[in-house]
Amino acid sequence: MLNYILRxxxxxxxxxxxxSFLVYNLAAYASDPLAExxxxxxxxxxxxxxxxxxxxxxxxxxPIRYFMWLKGILGIFVxxxxxxxxxxxSTVQAELAYAIPTTLRLVFAATFTALLIGLALGVISALxxxxxxxxxxxxxxxxxxxxxxxxxxxxxxEFMAIQFNxxxxxxxxxxxxxVIMSIVGSVFWSSLFGGERKRFWSVFAGAFATNFVxxxxxxxxxxxxxxxxxxxxxxxxSGLAAIGITAVSTGLDNxxxxxxxxxxxxxxxxxxxxxxxxxxxxxxxxLIIALLLITIGLGYGSxxxxxxxxxxxxxxxxxxxxxxxxxxxxxxxxxxSWTAYRxxxxxNYRPIPTYGQRNDQLESPDFWIQNLDVITHLILPTLALxxxxxxxxxxxxxxxxxxxxxxDYIRTGRAKGLNERxxxxxxxxxxxxxxxxxxxxxxxxxxxxxxxxxxRVFGWQGMGTLGIKAINGYDLNLLxxxxxxLSILVIFGNLLADLVYSALDPRIRLGK
Amino acid sequence: MKLFGRKAxxxxxxxxxxxxxxxxxxxxxxxxxxxxxRFFRHRAAVIALVTLSSIIVFVITALDTKIxxxxxxxxxxxxxxxxxxxxxxxxxxxxxxxxxxxxxxxSNFGLGSHPFGQDDIGRDYFALVMNGARRSLMIMxxxxxxxxxxxxxxxxxSGFYGKxxxxxxxxxxxxLQTVPTIIIAxxxxxxxxxxxxxxxxxxxxxxGWTGLARLVRAQFLSLREMEFVDAARVAGAxxxxxxxxxxxxxAIGQIIVTITLIMAGAILTETxxxxxxxxxxxxxxxxxxxxSQYESSFTTRPWLFWWPGFFIISIALCVNFxxxxxxxxxxxxxxxxxxxxxxxxxxxxxxxxx
Numbered sequence: 018m019l020n021y022i023l024r025x026x027x028x029x030x031x032x033x034x035x036x037s038f039l040v041y042n043l044a045a046y047a048s049d050p051l052a053e054x055x056x057x058x059x060x061x062x063x064x065x066x067x068x069x070x071x072x073x074x075x076x077x078x079x080p081i082r083y084f085m086w087l088k089g090i091l092g093i094f095v096x097x098x099x100x101x102x103x104x105x106x107s108t109v110q111a112e113l114a115y116a117i118p119t120t121l122r123l124v125f126a127a128t129f130t131a132l133l134i135g136l137a138l139g140v141i142s143a144l145x146x147x148x149x150x151x152x153x154x155x156x157x158x159x160x161x162x163x164x165x166x167x168x169x170x171x172x173x174x175e176f177m178a179i180q181f182n183x184x185x186x187x188x189x190x191x192x193x194x195x196v197i198m199s200i201v202g203s204v205f206w207s208s209l210f211g212g213e214r215k216r217f218w219s220v221f222a223g224a225f226a227t228n229f230v231x232x233x234x235x236x237x238x239x240x241x242x243x244x245x246x247x248x249x250x251x252x253x254x255s256g257l258a259a260i261g262i263t264a265v266s267t268g269l270d271n272x273x274x275x276x277x278x279x280x281x282x283x284x285x286x287x288x289x290x291x292x293x294x295x296x297x298x299x300x301x302x303x304l305i306i307a308l309l310l311i312t313i314g315l316g317y318g319s320x321x322x323x324x325x326x327x328x329x330x331x332x333x334x335x336x337x338x339x340x341x342x343x344x345x346x347x348x349x350x351x352x353x354s355w356t357a358y359r360x361x362x363x364x365n366y367r368p369i370p371t372y373g374q375r376n377d378q379l380e381s382p383d384f385w386i387q388n389l390d391v392i393t394h395l396i397l398p399t400l401a402l403x404x405x406x407x408x409x410x411x412x413x414x415x416x417x418x419x420x421x422x423x424x425d426y427i428r429t430g431r432a433k434g435l436n437e438r439x440x441x442x443x444x445x446x447x448x449x450x451x452x453x454x455x456x457x458x459x460x461x462x463x464x465x466x467x468x469x470x471x472x473r474v475f476g477w478q479g480m481g482t483l484g485i486k487a488i489n490g491y492d493l494n495l496l497x498x499x500x501x502x503l504s505i506l507v508i509f510g511n512l513l514a515d516l517v518y519s520a521l522d523p524r525i526r527l528g529k
Numbered sequence: 530m531k532l533f534g535r536k537a538x539x540x541x542x543x544x545x546x547x548x549x550x551x552x553x554x555x556x557x558x559x560x561x562x563x564x565x566x567r568f569f570r571h572r573a574a575v576i577a578l579v580t581l582s583s584i585i586v587f588v589i590t591a592l593d594t595k596i597x598x599x600x601x602x603x604x605x606x607x608x609x610x611x612x613x614x615x616x617x618x619x620x621x622x623x624x625x626x627x628x629x630x631x632x633x634x635x636s637n638f639g640l641g642s643h644p645f646g647q648d649d650i651g652r653d654y655f656a657l658v659m660n661g662a663r664r665s666l667m668i669m670x671x672x673x674x675x676x677x678x679x680x681x682x683x684x685x686x687s688g689f690y691g692k693x694x695x696x697x698x699x700x701x702x703x704x705l706q707t708v709p710t711i712i713i714a715x716x717x718x719x720x721x722x723x724x725x726x727x728x729x730x731x732x733x734x735x736x737g738w739t740g741l742a743r744l745v746r747a748q749f750l751s752l753r754e755m756e757f758v759d760a761a762r763v764a765g766a767x768x769x770x771x772x773x774x775x776x777x778x779x780a781i782g783q784i785i786v787t788i789t790l791i792m793a794g795a796i797l798t799e800t801x802x803x804x805x806x807x808x809x810x811x812x813x814x815x816x817x818x819x820x821s822q823y824e825s826s827f828t829t830r831p832w833l834f835w836w837p838g839f840f841i842i843s844i845a846l847c848v849n850f851x852x853x854x855x856x857x858x859x860x861x862x863x864x865x866x867x868x869x870x871x872x873x874x875x876x877x878x879x880x881x882x883x
Binding site: 032033035036039040043044047048068155156159162163164165166167168171175179232403466467469470473484485489496499500503504507508 | 665707712797821845
């Protein structure tokens, strides 16, 4: 195994060397960094040309200049890492150090959300193969495949930000829209549950009524101006989550698991007020992480309370429920700061931004307001990226599950009398995740490169913006920095994908 | 509530019978006939095929076509060069050059002189969109052809000969896959603005074949171990004949499907590059470029934004659906969904036979 990894890394380094050499020379010959200055008749231009030529070694022919650049890169082994200078006399490292976290934040948020939603839709679509829902999802996936991201982004800016902010200035949902939104929602739910005509219409009616009442309540209470969940809603939502998670994770007839999950949800409600006290005094990421760990501990402990045997699945269910109700409490706390956030001078009642990654004018030191700012800035670009990568996940997971469901071991499972839930979650779902796990790495890496356009549309100062800036400004060192980073990501992403795959699937042996 | 409702139980019981139904349908048909039948049964794919062909014909005949000295006139009255008078009156919100297209039967019903509106200086937007769609279609087909050709050639050589040649070619593929496409295409596109869209398309084609090559290679690797290849070899067939006559036809399904996927991706890549300013540049027109030029005028003159987007999405959607139809048609494991009607028919036939 080690042998295999070392050999792969060796080959990768050779490939990196070749591709960077190619890109360097291609870029150097295709562009002239001094073209603009040469045309200028200004006196300062001559000085600039001389200075730039000296700083960037432009008098050295590109193939040789490449090795001067490479020497700086290889300096990493002797502690003198140097990626060269940009045209604006800052270093490439400094620019990248600022850009990388920005891009990662965007891509992480988008990949995980898209994965969760896409997986759920794809799995349900496969379980209801050839149903209305399935056809709907297939069409949706193809439509999303065909959307140019910059086009979607402009639409999102217009309708999700500008129009939504206008709406928030004078919030009130017209009855017509309530009906339309409820119909759309109930069509989704009833086709998701499927079944014969009678079931379809009863689910439709139920979903329509629920949707309509919720929308009406939101409108009446001006909820989007003063949002919040409060202990009662948190209790109801966590209870529902507990039942749902138990149904999928262990089955509702597993009494200890059900009780453990429900007690975690109850614990969330009981701890609501003490937690508010805690949040009031100090909000920090450290606190959040500590609370997460405590939740996990409590969930694990509750499996000891409710059962003497088979504690693994019970603990899993309890922990998941605990985390979900924790997320509700966290969201509730963020919502409490919403009004304060809207009323700051920097936001001025237009909370959904169309541009940038942070609001620089926002002076409030409050942890929750700062986080709200990060979240509102993330919404639009993440949504755009999700829409684009969702299609792939729906198709992949549907295809993978259908493939697995045709296997003999699924038939064996059913034949020996396992219930359908066990067959799907334990036998089919786990095997389906194998090919998806290696796709995940590829998708993540692809999104880092593909975020170029999203960053540009939404004005994020990430890797993509940096790359465009480098190309437009003929900034070779900067371009090579971005290029090198992306190439390394691709190569090691692929290696990681192979390793993960072989670790998960005992049938695959690498290097043989 | 049943979370994991089973649907196909009845179908599974009848699985054996269904095989018979499906097999009966393809009795005595050649591979090509089976594929064609299956494709035409895929309703969405057929609709997509018809739509795409009409879009292509519509777009190409709309404007003048120049082939060397010959000039074939198009049926649309304006060209991209014309600068007719800009319409000021009766536009919503004081905008200029709004579309004259109207479906309101009481007033101005019909196309009018500028159905898609006019741009800043009064050029007919319909002509601009047609011209852009033409560029995008041309780029899409060139990329598909170039990537398809290189991918098939490299993949089949690599898979057929294996060993040294294989590892050299596959390292080349690795090599090209490490170069971030959008960055390198942007570098070239920046320089290619002077050379024109055809060059851009050829270049993007040169970058886009790696996935296809891997796929063809995998197909060749498994197919060359098959008995029918041994049989052909024993019968004295040459390497070329085995590759082209025996192996390639077996892999053609996957190849065609992948090429359609490459083409659907290509039109999006081209528009994205043009949007960033590295693809097709003014005075040339492309759909991505049109969107990027009028992005900021969305609130006041949304039609400048909707129409190019509409054409990009329709073209890409059609290509994707055609690809899906082809995948189903070529997949030997794919069987038609057996409906109640089929079962009934089979039963009746059985009875009649008895």
